[in-house]
Amino acid sequence: xxxxxxxxxxxxDRGIPGAFEGETVTRRRFMVGSAHATGAIATSAFxxxxxxxxxxxxxxxxxxxxxxxxxxxxxxxxxxxxxxITIADNIGQTGKSTVxxxxxxxxxxxxxxxxxxxxxxxxxxxxxxxxxGCPVKFVxxxxxxxxxxxxxxxxxxxxxxxxxxxxxxxxxxxxxxxxQLEVGPRFSVNSELDRFSPRDPGEPLDGVGQYLYPSRPxxxxxxxxxx
Amino acid sequence: xxxxxxxxxxxxxxxxxxxxxPGAPKQKPxxxxxxxxxxxxxxVDERTSLSGGLRWMMFRKVPKGTNWFYTLGSATMFAFLSxxxxxxxxxxxxxxxxxxxxxxxxxxxxxxxxxxxxxxxxHKWGSSxxxxxxxxxxxxxxxxxxxxxxxxxxxxxxVALLILTMAMSFTGYLLPFDQRSYWATIVGVNINxxxxxxxxxxxxxxxxxxxxxxxxxxxxxxxxxxLIPGAIGALIGAHLYLVAKLGTTAPPWLKAETxxxxxxxxx
Amino acid sequence: xNRQQKEQYLREYSTLKxxxxxxFPYAVAKDGAMACVVMLAIILMSIILGAELGPKADxxxxxxxxxxxxxxxxxxxLLRVIKPPELVPLATIGVPTIAMILLFLLPFYDRGPERxxxxxxxxxxxxxxxxxxxxYLTYLGASxxxxxxxxxxxxxxxxxxxxxxxxxxxxGKQVVAQSGCLACHKIGENGNDGPGxxxxxxxxxxxxxxxxxxxxNPTAPMPSFKKxxxxxxETFRAMVMxxxxxxxxxxxxxxEGG
Numbered sequence: 001x002x003x004x005x006x007x008x009x010x011x012x013d014r015g016i017p018g019a020f021e022g023e024t025v026t027r028r029r030f031m032v033g034s035a036h037a038t039g040a041i042a043t044s045a046f047x048x049x050x051x052x053x054x055x056x057x058x059x060x061x062x063x064x065x066x067x068x069x070x071x072x073x074x075x076x077x078x079x080x081x082x083x084x085i086t087i088a089d090n091i092g093q094t095g096k097s098t099v100x101x102x103x104x105x106x107x108x109x110x111x112x113x114x115x116x117x118x119x120x121x122x123x124x125x126x127x128x129x130x131x132x133g134c135p136v137k138f139v140x141x142x143x144x145x146x147x148x149x150x151x152x153x154x155x156x157x158x159x160x161x162x163x164x165x166x167x168x169x170x171x172x173x174x175x176x177x178x179x180q181l182e183v184g185p186r187f188s189v190n191s192e193l194d195r196f197s198p199r200d201p202g203e204p205l206d207g208v209g210q211y212l213y214p215s216r217p218x219x220x221x222x223x224x225x226x227x
Numbered sequence: 228x229x230x231x232x233x234x235x236x237x238x239x240x241x242x243x244x245x246x247x248x249p250g251a252p253k254q255k256p257x258x259x260x261x262x263x264x265x266x267x268x269x270x271v272d273e274r275t276s277l278s279g280g281l282r283w284m285m286f287r288k289v290p291k292g293t294n295w296f297y298t299l300g301s302a303t304m305f306a307f308l309s310x311x312x313x314x315x316x317x318x319x320x321x322x323x324x325x326x327x328x329x330x331x332x333x334x335x336x337x338x339x340x341x342x343x344x345x346x347x348x349x350h351k352w353g354s355s356x357x358x359x360x361x362x363x364x365x366x367x368x369x370x371x372x373x374x375x376x377x378x379x380x381x382x383x384x385x386v387a388l389l390i391l392t393m394a395m396s397f398t399g400y401l402l403p404f405d406q407r408s409y410w411a412t413i414v415g416v417n418i419n420x421x422x423x424x425x426x427x428x429x430x431x432x433x434x435x436x437x438x439x440x441x442x443x444x445x446x447x448x449x450x451x452x453x454l455i456p457g458a459i460g461a462l463i464g465a466h467l468y469l470v471a472k473l474g475t476t477a478p479p480w481l482k483a484e485t486x487x488x489x490x491x492x493x494x
Numbered sequence: 495x496n497r498q499q500k501e502q503y504l505r506e507y508s509t510l511k512x513x514x515x516x517x518f519p520y521a522v523a524k525d526g527a528m529a530c531v532v533m534l535a536i537i538l539m540s541i542i543l544g545a546e547l548g549p550k551a552d553x554x555x556x557x558x559x560x561x562x563x564x565x566x567x568x569x570x571x572l573l574r575v576i577k578p579p580e581l582v583p584l585a586t587i588g589v590p591t592i593a594m595i596l597l598f599l600l601p602f603y604d605r606g607p608e609r610x611x612x613x614x615x616x617x618x619x620x621x622x623x624x625x626x627x628x629x630y631l632t633y634l635g636a637s638x639x640x641x642x643x644x645x646x647x648x649x650x651x652x653x654x655x656x657x658x659x660x661x662x663x664x665x666g667k668q669v670v671a672q673s674g675c676l677a678c679h680k681i682g683e684n685g686n687d688g689p690g691x692x693x694x695x696x697x698x699x700x701x702x703x704x705x706x707x708x709x710x711n712p713t714a715p716m717p718s719f720k721k722x723x724x725x726x727x728e729t730f731r732a733m734v735m736x737x738x739x740x741x742x743x744x745x746x747x748x749x750e751g752g
Binding site: 347 | 495500504510513516525529536537539540541544545547550551553560561586594597598608610611617621
């Protein structure tokens with residue numbers, strides 16, 4: 001097969017009308033290019049900052065802190081006590097959430113505690129259903145968490161008993177300071193109650209789940225209760 | 228008593244009433260007003276040539292046999308206009324403040340503002356009416372086969388409008404900031420979050436952070452007030468242009484009969 | 495459609511159009527009348543139904559039952575009926591996305607020249623099926639009760655009982671509802687279909703003693719009500735009594751099921 005003859009770089013050689021000697025791009029083509037380039041630069045000059053402005057919060061770290069919720073003796077180990085904590089600032093009541101807290105019971109809570117958290121004595125469970133985030137209620141007669149939206153049910157430890165939720169209820173880190181129980185940031189758990197950085201509801205963490213729904217830069221897992 | 232002579236006011240020359248031409252009929256004020264109107268229209272048209280486009284749009288022919296089902300599209304547009312206008316006026320009183328100002332301002336609209344609950348109600352129920360009309364309009368298009376050649380692109384634009392309308396109702400119902408608004412938004416944002424890989428980032432974007440915070444409400448407000456209405460307006464323009472250009476479809480069952488009649492006439 | 499069919503359509507259409515009437519004022523008058531009807535509907539709804547504002551948003555609630563606006567009921571019900579956790583992304587993202595793509599591409603896969611509804615059976619059946627499915631899901635979503643209330647008429651048999659018995663029945667109904675039984679069981683039109691068995695006619699399958707035994711000593715994952723019996727014997731007895739009266743005969747009529 002004959003090799004295709006390479007085109008000359010010079011407009012004059014290619015027989016383009018109005019070509020000049022030694023010219024590689026015609027005037028017209030140059031102007032077309034300039035029109036596109038200037039248009040693109042001017043548009044991106046307002047589009048990119050605006051987009052960055054809107055997307056910024058994705059990369060901004062959410063501020064989390066420890067909050068005292070009551071004395072250590074206020075919480076039994078066979079039932080939950082609801083407590084209100086603040087999870088978002090500057091919006092008053094709207095930034096609060098309810099957490100169900102009880103003492104850790106070695107007979108029920110058989111899962112090992114991760115490194116750095118061996119001293120944890122309490123279990124603090126989030127009231128957000130892990131199907132799509134509705135407010136679950138702890139029913140003491142049945143010792144179950146029940147979601148009013150799409151029929152999710154969790155057992156006493158917050159593990160899924162029935163319905164569509166994809167993982168056990170999220171939990172919060174706890175620590176004891178000066179006889180007060182403090183509740184810290186939220187974390188998510190898979191069905192073995194292994195801890196992961198906080199995910200949104202509806203995102204499973206078993207199997208490939210933790211890779212399909214990656215951890216976000218906006219909210220991270222704690223390394224130790226001193227953070 | 229000597230008659231008082233009023234001095235003539237200093238009217239500039241071009242504005243002075245011209246003497247009537249001999250033989251011309253006396254012009255009544257009404258005719259003069261009509262003349263003036265025609266002059267203004269002529270003046271604008273001379274500089275814009277809009278009348279051609281208007282004539283093309285308004286005096287195009289609509290095929291025989293079009294019936295009441297064909298009014299659903301314009302009714303949807305009308306509902307959108309009503310939503311746009313009531314929405315602008317609601318925005319005059321509304322405050323997108325998640326700390327409690329939003330709920331308070333809607334309560335203020337309902338309880339204190341003159342006609343407040345009425346306008347709020349029009350906007351609220353108008354959204355339901357618009358959703359119903361969009362679906363009816365789409366059903367008409369589907370059952371009449373009106374999405375077929377040459378109107379495929381118009382169907383695609385229509386589906387985009389349907390999605391935008393649903394997005395509009397979704398972002399709208401966070402704004403009153405009552406229990407239903409709040410939890411529906413939580414669920415809606417989490418639904419977006421279940422998309423693999425991009426989902427978590429998408430819900431962060433919608434919330435403006437990892438948790439429902441101070442900026443979430445204003446984000447929804449901006450999307451509801453400006454982003455989507457702008458897009459809907461632009462797409463309605465394109466939709467209408469295509470309707471006018473390609474013509475309204477004839478009812479599908481009419482086609483054969485008319486053709487037969489024609490053949491008979493020719494014979 | 496091939497080129498010939500396209501040309502034929504355009505030819506026929508231009509004939510029909512030529513026989514038509516101008517858009518203004520004939521079609522515009524109709525559109526205007528319809529716009530008046532639309533505005534009348536909106537204004538009447540606004541006056542009659544008002545713009546009720548619910549209780550203020552409260553993220554700390556554990557008792558509120560969230561429900562969407564009616565036009566999202568079909569999506570809400572879809573999320574309720576798709577139970578297995580592995581299928582959740584299908585219900586939330588999958589089905590709606592697929593439906594939207596199918597809708598967008600409709601003119602590209604349905605390319606036949608035929609436009610008359612009676613000669614497009616596949617399209618008609620698909621369209622009517624979609625509308626019926628959405629209507630049915632909307633209906634189910636609208637009638638979905640809270641998982642912590644039982645809406646069912648009190649049978650005539652119970653209404654005929656003395657007042658204290660009747661009160662016990664009502665108390666039992668409330669206890670059963672608020673204990674979360676409906677999360678796994680179905681009673682009449684209330685509650686979830688599984689994983690537990692239907693309780694609508696449990697009394698005709700199991701005597702009251704059997705029900706009591708099951709409540710105290712259930713098979714997993716059902717929770718035990720063992721602690722309730724000594725602590726609140728009244729409540730426990732009411733619960734057993736209510737369940738013992740679920741014979742399924744009244745609910746069978748299904749006329750008033752919530």
